[in-house]
Amino acid sequence: MKAGIFGGSGYSGRELSRWLSHHPSVTVEFSTGSAKPHIPHEEGVSRPADVYFLCLPHGTSAVYVEKVRALHPDALVIDLSGDLRLKTPESYQLWYGQEHSAPGLLKDAVFGLTEVFRSELRGARLISNPGCYATSVMLPLLPLIQGRWVEPDDIIADAKSGASGAGRSPREDLLFCEVEGNLSIYSPGRKHRHIGEIEETIERETGIRPTVTFVPYLLPVERGILSAIYVRTAHSVDELRNALSTYYAGSPFVRLVERAPRLKDVTHTNLCLMSIHEGAPGRAIVVSALDNLVKGAAGQAIQNMNVALGFEETEGLV
Amino acid sequence: MKAGIFGGSGYSGRELSRWLSHHPSVTVEFSTGSAKPHIPHEEGVSRPADVYFLCLPHGTSAVYVEKVRALHPDALVIDLSGDLRLKTPESYQLWYGQEHSAPGLLKDAVFGLTEVFRSELRGARLISNPGCYATSVMLPLLPLIQGRWVEPDDIIADAKSGASGAGRSPREDLLFCEVEGNLSIYSPGRKHRHIGEIEETIERETGIRPTVTFVPYLLPVERGILSAIYVRTAHSVDELRNALSTYYAGSPFVRLVERAPRLKDVTHTNLCLMSIHEGAPGRAIVVSALDNLVKGAAGQAIQNMNVALGFEETEGLV
Amino acid sequence: MKAGIFGGSGYSGRELSRWLSHHPSVTVEFSTGSAKPHIPHEEGVSRPADVYFLCLPHGTSAVYVEKVRALHPDALVIDLSGDLRLKTPESYQLWYGQEHSAPGLLKDAVFGLTEVFRSELRGARLISNPGCYATSVMLPLLPLIQGRWVEPDDIIADAKSGASGAGRSPREDLLFCEVEGNLSIYSPGRKHRHIGEIEETIERETGIRPTVTFVPYLLPVERGILSAIYVRTAHSVDELRNALSTYYAGSPFVRLVERAPRLKDVTHTNLCLMSIHEGAPGRAIVVSALDNLVKGAAGQAIQNMNVALGFEETEGLV
């Protein structure tokens, strides 16, 4: 199979190239946006491939999804931007603060949280890859809400991410001297786009809309997300753990562990590790860890490709 | 004034020496435990000074507090260990898992959260310096509970600390290769000693006992603590902000800021910066940042000394 | 005394503001280029002050030196850029690749390597502050060449600098994810501007022109420069050490130490620490360490101001 990458010089695009170079069934044919050889995005559109990955900024990405699908209707297209994650133009306008550039795509795109939407992903031709923060919160939270193990209101997600999550475009606040030795919060509360993605996706799948207080942090590390999710529950830690273990029994990349996972347990892997701990009465603490560039981006994209194209789900990922 | 330091080679002891060397009214006469010249703790006991700082491990520290006070009854003794922070031997046994080595001291020690106990600290001769995590949680939380601005139950404190908080004794989990690029949780939930200190101190001062779910993290930075405290409240962010501003109006080291403080805004200073943000309905997020070695240890110890001995509170600290 | 700073928002300018805020005899009146309040450089020119510090990019800096001197002929002007470090327009053209914007200033500017040019600095009204790399190489090397302790040919300087030396303007290669966990060489050999500054300054002072192979590195740290200088010598390590000790006997900020200094021995101080070690026969290794933002920039600028204006040399620096 032949793959094409749009935006191969960013952190997600580069990670995708690296992992695909080890995939036994896929060869990267071209990568736009990289230095050598430089291939403009427009040229990429005309290049034939079996699967296209789009690692472009939101707003731009949907435009190229449309162009690629027009020319290559049988190809699989996987969009790693935020453009196709929300399901209505209104919701997109609300969380992204701009009009959607290709609203017709929203209904066609399967949401690529692989473990949850695996059956819909089989044979899919358009996949929207989830956000990294959202993946780290939805994977533990969705089954707990679906099974009514936790109250959907008053969920708190305190989520710390490595700097690669902010991308590779030069910005003063991402300079080494600003991030090193530092820890900073941005968009605390109800402001971050991933809240919309989390709440809307969980509601779509479970029929229950959760309310999440979300605080994202910039960690002085290159990669990895560690989220602590504080939930209200009438159940024991063991019951919650069993609920998640059961839900993910057939999912090789999601695992329950005893001690809280550390970032380095998951970096450079496609794993999402989870643990559950007792809080004050009525509170449990759910911890999840993943690599934002792998399970939070390139790895999950390959996992989705594997499912969509009928490869083994773990192919090229272990 | 002459000062003596017990345990001058650890991170807190070293920080204390450095700050005291700039204090206009105090000279460090000796420092035990350091390499050159090496002065054993026992020798320190016999050395005359006006103020003694104890930067020793808990268990050991109270023993030397007793020895120093026996020989130098008029001197000021400031204990930076956890030995005198809880007020009953039972509570100490519960949280420290061992019998108290000098229970007679517990009642005499003034708790050195300077901004809260300033009047009791004037003229004090025995001060127990608060823990670094506990300081970062109590400073914002105590006034909010005292004024009944927030519900005392279901408080969540997600607190991230630099590695110097774990001390300088060699341990595999503190090696550079283990901490760098990593983020790890230890003692999540209801297990960390500082929970006892936070809940007991707030109850003593306000008459209301809070219940705190506490998750401490080891950050890949040398110094600093950033705590996000999630509280239930019927009040607006502005009301909470005003309540804290009013409470700390006369306190030069505690300041309310608009945007969430970052670690580097406070490292190498005696400041505690705080901000308040809106969460989901009924939830507010209180963020506090301080340097664990300064406001969380050496700086607050000097601040307490200043108050106890009648110096300007900010002397040697700006 | 009143001070004005041009370019107060860069790393050097900010460091200068911080140190000057502790200087007992100087008050910062204004700082251009900072956010709040924003003062344009042109407005700074018209503001009266006793001493002006220019932390602007080369090319721009000399222009403002001229403007300030035209309006405030009695004021002291200290230029932290590279504009006045070389002494002829030809040399400037050679190393900076552009025409000098104010060649008339070159002869008037005293070169502010304080320990070497102290007597010329007394009463000076225009001072060119040395480069950070150049300071770390010249301080140990100049006395050794002057005393003919080492051969002037075949000197090798392997110099590692923290990322703040590259400034605060956003650049992809200075992003956290690029610098963290990395070490990179730039301009190896005979290409870096500081070579011209080192060779020309040493020749001017000693009459002997050295030839330096220079390799600069970007370290994954915020601040500090550690240089290893490999010299050919017929003398023992002890003789070299004595030569340097004697030369710097009256200089409080330059010290010979036994073990090779580490970065953290000098960061946040105005010190330059040096050590000498035996290499293969005929080779000695001279190590020097300083903080690029302090002794390599803001600190040395204040030291020069102290000498020029007749203050104690260490005022505001300890």
Next chain:
Amino acid sequence: MKAGIFGGSGYSGRELSRWLSHHPSVTVEFSTGSAKPHIPHEEGVSRPADVYFLCLPHGTSAVYVEKVRALHPDALVIDLSGDLRLKTPESYQLWYGQEHSAPGLLKDAVFGLTEVFRSELRGARLISNPGCYATSVMLPLLPLIQGRWVEPDDIIADAKSGASGAGRSPREDLLFCEVEGNLSIYSPGRKHRHIGEIEETIERETGIRPTVTFVPYLLPVERGILSAIYVRTAHSVDELRNALSTYYAGSPFVRLVERAPRLKDVTHTNLCLMSIHEGAPGRAIVVSALDNLVKGAAGQAIQNMNVALGFEETEGLV
């Protein structure tokens, strides 16, 4: 093929396990020294395997080499310690400061600098894996000396290593707070053990004994070694580059590059990248970069195993 690892919990042992888990022809049967399941070294001796890797401290390692060979005479044994790198007990005594525990092994062990000793490694049954620093210096230097491209005297190697090179045993100077934000030199000049290994190996292979001034550094990164090697030469940079390119034409892991390689170009790979730059007249700068845990330890061990056992040299390494 079945592999056994002695000392699997250290950084080299762990890296070896990780890489071997991807090797298509080898399975790790046991690993001693790890936590779960804990297998004592003595038990490992009795376990049958086709290849044994020893990641034990020097002194201890040779003892287990002897025990394993006594019981499993047909197995391949690869020692990653320093015990078998020098070829006489006298040299070992000189550089390691202790008597050799199994001098009879020294002559049997093939020195595993794969690219240089490839033909001797084919079919070998005892291999001494080179040191990480030594590999980074010998790979570029040996061919240049053999071809008389550079003068063997007055070679300077300035070599910076990540902290994993110092091992995983807790030591105060390896704590996060000591290494972070720091750069330190240890054993400068003619003291480090790898000097003996470099000079003796090059002499054995080329008949010419070089003299190396060696300065090793501890970098604040987890992994990687970047060495700058300053050589005297009458030849151009192009000639030197060609000489190295020709020498390594058939070696997939050693590559000449134009710009100086950075640490992150080689970390997590078995590559050694090299570049050559012009210094002052008569001086060239040779830069080499590798990952101390891969090409400097576990990766080169696997590469040696591949050659010794007749696998493809790159198997399991790309």
